[in-house]
Structures are given as structure tokens and as C-alpha cells.
Amino acid sequence: MSLKTFVELPQVREILAPILPPPTRCARQMCVPRRTLAPSLLGTAFDYLLRIELKRRFPHARTRRWVAELGPAAILTCPGLEFLEQDPRTIVAKASASLARAMEYAEAFARLRRPSTRRLIECAGHSLQLARLDLPYRCRFVDPDLGRVSKRDVDELVSLLRVVPFEELAHPRTVVLNPTFGEASARVGGADGDIIAGDTLVEIKVTSNASASAPIRRQAIGYLLLAREARRRSRSFPVVQSVAIYFARHATLHRLGLGASIDSRAFRRAETAFWTEADAVYSQ
Numbered sequence: 001m002s003l004k005t006f007v008e009l010p011q012v013r014e015i016l017a018p019i020l021p022p023p024t025r026c027a028r029q030m031c032v033p034r035r036t037l038a039p040s041l042l043g044t045a046f047d048y049l050l051r052i053e054l055k056r057r058f059p060h061a062r063t064r065r066w067v068a069e070l071g072p073a074a075i076l077t078c079p080g081l082e083f084l085e086q087d088p089r090t091i092v093a094k095a096s097a098s099l100a101r102a103m104e105y106a107e108a109f110a111r112l113r114r115p116s117t118r119r120l121i122e123c124a125g126h127s128l129q130l131a132r133l134d135l136p137y138r139c140r141f142v143d144p145d146l147g148r149v150s151k152r153d154v155d156e157l158v159s160l161l162r163v164v165p166f167e168e169l170a171h172p173r174t175v176v177l178n179p180t181f182g183e184a185s186a187r188v189g190g191a192d193g194d195i196i197a198g199d200t201l202v203e204i205k206v207t208s209n210a211s212a213s214a215p216i217r218r219q220a221i222g223y224l225l226l227a228r229e230a231r232r233r234s235r236s237f238p239v240v241q242s243v244a245i246y247f248a249r250h251a252t253l254h255r256l257g258l259g260a261s262i263d264s265r266a267f268r269r270a271e272t273a274f275w276t277e278a279d280a281v282y283s284q
Contacts (some may be wrong), residue, residue, distance in 0.1 A: 069134030
């Protein structure tokens with residue numbers, strides 16, 4: 001069960017209700033309409049592409065091992081391999097080669113001062129492959145299109161990257177890309193965020209609807225609680241005081257106003273209840 005699923009359990013929704021930020025909507029017009037046939041894959045690919053570009057622009061950004069690095073080894077544990085047209089070992093070799101090329105390209109890309117359009121297109125292609133390599137580990141699924149790149153998806157990724165307000169997604173001292181939350185992550189079955197910039201945790205959404213719906217707000221508050229617990233357990237983890245949603249298609253960073261101050265008694269009460277419920281659910 002993911003954090004996204006956990007915060008939608010009826011008892012957890014009730015716990016978070018007193019501290020849930022009020023409903024809001026991004027008023028800005030969409031900049032990049034959806035053209036892809038695989039929105040979930042494109043969303044993950046954009047996470048990778050944005051991460052690579054942020055690391056290029058802000059070398060002080062901290063990052064961790066990519067989930068895609070766990071993909072090749074996870075392939076042989078996926079169900080349904082007997083229905084694939086290729087030998088699973090051949091697929092693992094192809095996945096490993098694709099991963100190596102993407103990692104090598106990302107390192108070279110980080111050294112470029114001003115990447116050309118061709119370089120951006122190539123980086124977007126590698127990001128799509130990295131997204132496909134997430135699937136065996138996260139979803140126990142092997143993408144039959146591993147190694148293929150759709151021009152439509154690449155063009156859409158490049159368009160999404162071109163409208164990013166980069167300075168709003170970074171900080172002069174603290175930038176953490178794809179952060180995990182240590183033992184706090186383990187207490188909810190594993191969870192990782194998108195970006196921590198300064199004291200703000202940013203969740204990326206590549207959706208056509210720029211509304212901060214209740215499920216999105218609950219997920220964001222869930223990440224905030226994980227970040228606070230991680231900080232309590234390790235002083236090296238950044239202090240996170242706020243959460244924001246970056247609507248990539250609208251090029252808008254939308255900060256969520258908390259329904260109650262994080263220093264209030266109501267917030268602390270909800271936080272304690274959240275972890276009590278998490279320990280009960282995930283210990284089963």
C-alpha cells in the first residue's frame with residue numbers, strides 16, 4: 001500500500017480532515033496540453049528530466065540512487081515473463097544497457113552550460129527509458145516498449161521543461177531531489193518525494209486539471225508528516241515547514257495554506273494519530 005492509498009483510508013481521511021488545507025484552484029491557463037497516450041509514464045519521465053536539469057542548473061542539489069537503477073534486477077521477479085516474446089535474460093541485458101546509457105548521458109548533461117535543443121531531445125528520450133525502468137520495481141511490470149521512444153512523448157517532455165520556473169523550484173542552499181524519509185518512509189510501506197527546496201516540499205503533478213483536489217492535498221500533507229518525522233530522527237534532514245504543488249502543464253507552483261498552523265495543538269494531535277494508524281496498518 002502506497003502513501004497515496006494510505007491517506008485515502010476512511011480513518012486516515014478523518015485524522016487529516018482538521019489540518020487539511022482548504023480547496024483551491026490554479027487560475028493560470030494550461031501551457032502544455034496533453035498529447036501523450038501514456039500519461040503516467042510521461043509523468044515519471046518528466047520527474048527524471050526535471051531532476052537531471054535541476055542538477056545541471058544547481059550543482060549543490062543533493063540526489064540519491066534512482067529507482068530506475070533497481071529496475072533491471074527486479075525484472076526477473078515480475079510475473080508473466082513467460083508471455084513475453086523475448087527471453088527474460090535478454091530483456092534484463094537490454095534494460096541494463098539502457099540504464100547505463102541514461103546515467104552516462106545525465107552525467108555529461110550536467111556539465112553543459114547551455115544545452116542545445118538536440119541535447120534536450122536526447123535527454124528526454126533517456127528520461128522515458130528511465131521511467132520504463134521504474135515499472136519492474138514499483139509495479140512488478142515489464143514494459144514491452146522498453147527501448148522504444150515516441151517522438152510525441154519526447155516533444156511533450158521538452159515542452160514541459162521549457163516552461164519550468166526553475167528559480168521557484170530551487171534554493172540557494174538546500175535542494176534535495178527525490179528525497180526519501182528514512183525510517184519514516186518504511187513506516188508507511190516506502191515513500192519518496194519529488195523535491196525539497198529550502199523549507200518547502202514540492203510535489204509534481206503532470207495533470208491536465210490544475211485543481212488541488214482533496215486527494216492531492218491529503219497526499220501532500222502526508223509527505224509533510226513524513227518529512228517532519230525524518231527530521232526528528234536525523235538532524236541532517238532538512239527542516240520542512242510548507243508544501244506546494246507544481247502543476248507542470250500550467251507552469252505554476254501552488255503553495256498550500258495549512259488549515260492549522262503546524263505548531264498548533266490540532267496539528268500535533270493529527271500527527272500523532274497519523275503515525276499510530278500507520279503503525280497499526282503496516283504492521284499487519
